[in-house]
Amino acid sequence: MPHTHDHGHCIDTAMAAARRLCEERGARLTPVRRRVLELVWANHKPTGAYELLPQLAQDGFNSAPPTVYRALDFLLELGLIHRISSLNAFIGCDHPGSAHPTGFFICHKCGEATELPPDELSALAERLEALLGVRVEGETHELTGLCSNCRKAA
Amino acid sequence: MPHTHDHGHCIDTAMAAARRLCEERGARLTPVRRRVLELVWANHKPTGAYELLPQLAQDGFNSAPPTVYRALDFLLELGLIHRISSLNAFIGCDHPGSAHPTGFFICHKCGEATELPPDELSALAERLEALLGVRVEGETHELTGLCSNCRKAA
DNA sequence: CGTAGAATTGCTACATTATAACCTAAGGTG
DNA sequence: CACCTTAGGTTATAATGTAGCAATTCTACG
Numbered sequence A, B: 001m002p003h004t005h006d007h008g009h010c011i012d013t014a015m016a017a018a019r020r021l022c023e024e025r026g027a028r029l030t031p032v033r034r035r036v037l038e039l040v041w042a043n044h045k046p047t048g049a050y051e052l053l054p055q056l057a058q059d060g061f062n063s064a065p066p067t068v069y070r071a072l073d074f075l076l077e078l079g080l081i082h083r084i085s086s087l088n089a090f091i092g093c094d095h096p097g098s099a100h101p102t103g104f105f106i107c108h109k110c111g112e113a114t115e116l117p118p119d120e121l122s123a124l125a126e127r128l129e130a131l132l133g134v135r136v137e138g139e140t141h142e143l144t145g146l147c148s149n150c151r152k153a154a
Numbered sequence C: 001c002g003t004a005g006a007a008t009t010g011c012t013a014c015a016t017t018a019t020a021a022c023c024t025a026a027g028g029t030g
Numbered sequence D: 001c002a003c004c005t006t007a008g009g010t011t012a013t014a015a016t017g018t019a020g021c022a023a024t025t026c027t028a029c030g
Helices: A007-025 A031-040 A049-058 A065-077 A118-132 A148-153 B007-025 B031-040 B049-058 B065-077 B118-132 B148-153
Strands: A081-084 A089-092 A104-107 A113-115 A135-146 B081-084 B089-092 B104-107 B113-115 B135-146
Touching: A007 A031, A031 A049, A031 A065, A031 A089, A049 A065, A065 A081, A065 A089, A081 A104, A118 A135, A118 B118, B007 B031, B031 B049, B031 B065, B031 B089, B049 B065, B065 B081, B065 B089, B081 B104, B118 B135
Parallel strands: A104 A135, B104 B135
Antiparallel strands: A081 A089, A104 A113, A135 B135, B081 B089, B104 B113
């Protein structure tokens, strides 16, 4: 997806969604939280918590780990970002607000992550509930491989 | 699954599979590696690397982190165990040897993890390849919720 | 055999990721 | 304003994972 879209639009949409969600829930989108969200949205690649520290410092924010993790926890809680555990990294959510199962495809060539279609994940979860007799309450799906752009390039 | 099966059998099967695989590939199932595999298989719950250290020490093995991680890496490589990244933990593989996509369901009540049916995961991967135009090369699926035993108990 | 090369382990130090605990400041509400 | 709740600052430390190099063990091959 590199350079194939107007990324400013992605950021704007994300920030607007964040403002709306916070308003709805009576939560405060403080400067640190807003900035962290912007930084996570700076591109479509998963971002590590410690990568954010120097960037926050540059903006004059406090930049000790707890500050970043608190902001990230807040954003996770509201569903504005997701955590990619296999990378210890975070990425913006494409459609925050609506509860949905999440998963990502991460290209090992360009590093970009794409959110997986929730429908497919729900379908899987339902099948598994039926097959295994379990109740699914949370799910993480992290696929890797070559994205369509990188496939074309190769 | 607690107390509902002869777990000794699970361990025996796993160890036999390990011996067979190592023989096939000309790899060495050394004492540390064997012991680490046994410990991971001690139950059906994901085990952290650092939990293994004291247990290895008790058996007279070296117990510095690199020792454990090297053994774990070896076992991962051979597909004898899997890593659960959302828990930073490891768990024995149900059917090592055959290449298969893997995923787990982890019960948040009893802590036990069950391997997901590979067929379902393959089906998802194929659909996603078609939908997104990507090539899937690796996948991690980590679901949480209530397992069937714990559901009955509740 | 015996010795060269590869694989394995021991060991120390360190890197990376994440959290605890406690205090201060800011905002919201009566 | 006075209170309370939430957010942020700060220090220290926990938890997880690796680098790098020396010493040993194994294996293959002459």
